[in-house]
Amino acid sequence: MxxxxxxxxxxxxxxxxxxxxxxxxxxxxxxxxxxxxxxxxxxxxxxxxxxxxxxxxxxxxxxxxxxxxxxxxxxxxHTASDQEMAEQVAPPPEEALPEEEEEEIPEEEMLKRTPQYWIERREFLNEQIRAKEEEIWQLQITVHGAIATGISTIPLAEKIMQLEEEIALINEELANLEFEARRYGIRPGELRGTPPPR
Structure with a gap:
């Protein structure tokens, strides 16, 4: 037992x-x-x-x-394994994005944002109209002289018609001037020299 x-x-x-x-x-x-x-x-x-x-x-x-x-x-x-796991889990490094270059605004576009540009533009167009009207007046005098002497006036008449068409186009541009200026933030009163309301 x-x-x-x-x-x-x-x-x-x-x-x-x-x-x-x-x-x-x-x-x-x-x-x-x-x-x-x-x-x-x-x-x-x-x-x-x-x-x-x-x-x-x-x-x-x-x-x-x-x-x-x-x-x-x-x-x-765990040094090696933890590092390997971290590399597997961690997202890939983001590539540095290229710095955005500031878009350079053309000089004329900058000038269009000022009332002075449109005032000078209007004066320039008016001067063109005056110059063409003066040329038409001189041509009309020449036409009268040509008629008196029996010279053909067709070339002179064609030139006068061309100048009148050019004046009409300039007048259209003047009519749209205030509208174009408003697109750049210019008030109609500023084109006429009237200060903006406070």
């Missing part, structure tokens, strides 16, 4: 020791999960361990530490 009890005790101790050997290592994951295994090994960026009768691998970056019941705790160097 004593021998049987002694034998049972030895068997229980053997089973206890054997079970300790089977679950000798504990793998602590960063997620808080624990994995019991009888064999574990770190290979590069992977942790391999025995589970369900086969070797299972997990990324080293997911492991917090490995604690052995039979041996001292194994330290895990």
């Amino acid at each position: 004593k021998f049987k009890l002694f034998t049972c005790g030895l068997l229980l101790m053997a089973l206890f020791c054997f079970s300790g050997l089977i679950s000798a290592d504990t793998i602590y994951l960063k997620s808080g999960r624990e994995i019991q295994t009888s064999w574990v090994e770190v290979k590069g960026d992977k942790v391999q361990f025995l589970k369900y009768g086969g070797i299972v691998s997990i990324p080293l970056g997911k492991v917090e530490r490995i604690v052995s019941d039979l041996f001292e705790e194994k330290s895990i160097d």
Whole structure:
């Protein structure tokens, strides 16, 4: 009877020791999960361990530490793995966008934003009309002389008609002058020298 009890005790101790050997290592994951295994090994960026009768691998970056019941705790160097994971997770560096160049405004466009430009433009057009009217007047005198001497007046008449058409076009431009000026923020009163209302 004593021998049987002694034998049972030895068997229980053997089973206890054997079970300790089977679950000798504990793998602590960063997620808080624990994995019991009888064999574990770190290979590069992977942790391999025995589970369900086969070797299972997990990324080293997911492991917090490995604690052995039979041996001292194994330290895990996460420097390389963490850096690799960070590189995988981190978005690619954004390319520096080229600085937007300020669009240079033509000088004439800048001048159109001032009342003086439109005042001078109106005076210039009026001077053109006066010059063409003077030329027409001189041609009409020449026409009368040509009639008196019997010279053909057709070229003179054609020139007068051309000048009259040019004057009509200039008058159209003058009529649209205030409208064009308003597009650039110039009030009609400013073209006539009237100060803007306060």
